[in-house]
Amino acid sequence: MKATARAHTNIALVKYWGKRDQELILPQTDSLSLTLDPFYTDTTVEIDPTLAADQLSIDGNQVDPSKMGKVERVMDTIRSWSQQNHFARITSTNHVPMSAGLASSASAFAALAAAGAKAYGLQLARRDLSRLARRGSGSATRSIFGGLVQWHRGHDDQSSYAEPIMEKLDFGLEMIAILVDTSAKKVSSRGGMQLTVKTSPFYKAWKEVVQTDMSNMLAAIKDKNINAIGHIAQENALRMHALTLSADPGFTYFDGDTIKAMHLIDDLQAAGINCYYTMDAGPNVKVLYDRRDRSLILQRLGDVFNPDRLVVASAGPGVTYL
Numbered sequence: 001m002k003a004t005a006r007a008h009t010n011i012a013l014v015k016y017w018g019k020r021d022q023e024l025i026l027p028q029t030d031s032l033s034l035t036l037d038p039f040y041t042d043t044t045v046e047i048d049p050t051l052a053a054d055q056l057s058i059d060g061n062q063v064d065p066s067k068m069g070k071v072e073r074v075m076d077t078i079r080s081w082s083q084q085n086h087f088a089r090i091t092s093t094n095h096v097p098m099s100a101g102l103a104s105s106a107s108a109f110a111a112l113a114a115a116g117a118k119a120y121g122l123q124l125a126r127r128d129l130s131r132l133a134r135r136g137s138g139s140a141t142r143s144i145f146g147g148l149v150q151w152h153r154g155h156d157d158q159s160s161y162a163e164p165i166m167e168k169l170d171f172g173l174e175m176i177a178i179l180v181d182t183s184a185k186k187v188s189s190r191g192g193m194q195l196t197v198k199t200s201p202f203y204k205a206w207k208e209v210v211q212t213d214m215s216n217m218l219a220a221i222k223d224k225n226i227n228a229i230g231h232i233a234q235e236n237a238l239r240m241h242a243l244t245l246s247a248d249p250g251f252t253y254f255d256g257d258t259i260k261a262m263h264l265i266d267d268l269q270a271a272g273i274n275c276y277y278t279m280d281a282g283p284n285v286k287v288l289y290d291r292r293d294r295s296l297i298l299q300r301l302g303d304v305f306n307p308d309r310l311v312v313a314s315a316g317p318g319v320t321y322l
C-alpha cells in the first residue's frame, strides 16, 4: 500500500533527442548515460482508497492537477498493470542543488515508477521498471540503473528499455557541473525535441551519427578510455545542439556563459589538460575528466566561474527502496 524509492539523475553521453511515439515515449535512437551520485529524488507512493484523483506534492508544495499529465501517465500504467483502480498520495523530494536545472525529471520518474510499482504490489524486473519510468520521461528510462547505462531504442514498448553497461565504475570517469544559470528553461526538452524532429533538415543525419557514436562509445567504455569517452560525448552534444539551431524556428539552450565555459575547456584541452564538455537541454555545462585531475580542473574552472557554482559528481547507483 505504501512504498518509498530513491533514484538518481543522469547525464547523457550520447543524447536522446527525439521520439517516434509520443504516447509511449519510444525514442528515435539509442542513448547512453552516466547516473550521478549527488543528485537524486525520494518519492513515496501511498494508495488511498478515499481519493478521487492522485495527489502530488513536490518539496512540500502541492502540484496543480493540470500539471500532472506525466505523473498520471505513469500512475495509470501502474493501475492498468496491477488491475487496481485506487488513487494515491505521492510525496516527493528532489535532492538537487537548489534549482540547479539538472534533469530532475529523470530521477523523478524513475523514483515514481519504482515506488508506485511496489505500492501497487507489482513485482517488476528492473527492465520493466525502466519501461514504466519511460512513460513519464525518456531520460528516466536510464535512471533505474546505476553507472553507465544504455537505453535501447527497441522496436516497440516491450523492447525499448535501459540496461546497465557498467553498474559499478572501476575507472575514474567523473563530472563537474558548471551551474551557469539555474532559472527555468524557455523551451522544454519535450517541445524542443519534437520541433527538431519535425523541422530540422539534419535530423536524418543525426540518427546515423548516433549509431556511430553509440558503437564508438561502447568501445571506449570497454577500453575504459576516458579521453575517447569525453571526446565522443562532446562531439555528440555539439551535434545535438546543432540540431536545435537548425530547427524552424531555430533555437538554442546556450547562453553567453555556456559559450564561455566551452571556450575555457577548449583552452584547457589545448594546454594538455584532458577534459571535455557536454550540455543537456539547458545552459549548464558538464565537464568530463579523470578523477585524478579533479583538483587541477576545479582550480582552473574556479578562476573563471564562482567556485560555489561548481558541483563535483561521480557515478551514482540505481534505484533503491528506502
Ligand SMILES: Nc1ncnc2c1ncn2[C@@H]1O[C@H](COP(=O)(O)OP(=O)(O)OP(=O)(O)O)[C@@H](O)[C@H]1O
Pocket (backbone or CB within 6 Å): 041, 043, 058, 067, 070, 071, 092, 093, 094, 101, 102, 103, 104, 105, 106, 108, 109, 112, 139, 188, 189, 190, 280, 281
Ligand atoms: N519529484 C518529482 N516528482 C514528480 N514530478 C516531478 C518531480 N520533480 C520534477 N517533476 C516534474 O518534472 C518536470 C521537470 O522536468 P523537465 O523535463 O522540465 O526539466 P528537467 O528534468 O530539469 O530537465 P530535462 O529537460 O533535462 O529533463 C516537471 O513537469 C515537474 O513537474
Ligand SMILES: C[C@@](O)(CCOP(=O)(O)OP(=O)(O)O)CC(=O)O
Pocket (backbone or CB within 6 Å): 011, 012, 014, 015, 016, 017, 025, 031, 103, 105, 136, 137, 138, 139, 140, 189, 190, 191, 279, 280, 281
Ligand atoms: C537533452 C536530454 O537531456 C533530453 C532529455 O529529455 P527528457 O527525458 O527530459 O524528455 P521527455 O522524454 O520528453 O520527458 C538528453 C538525454 O537525457 O538523453
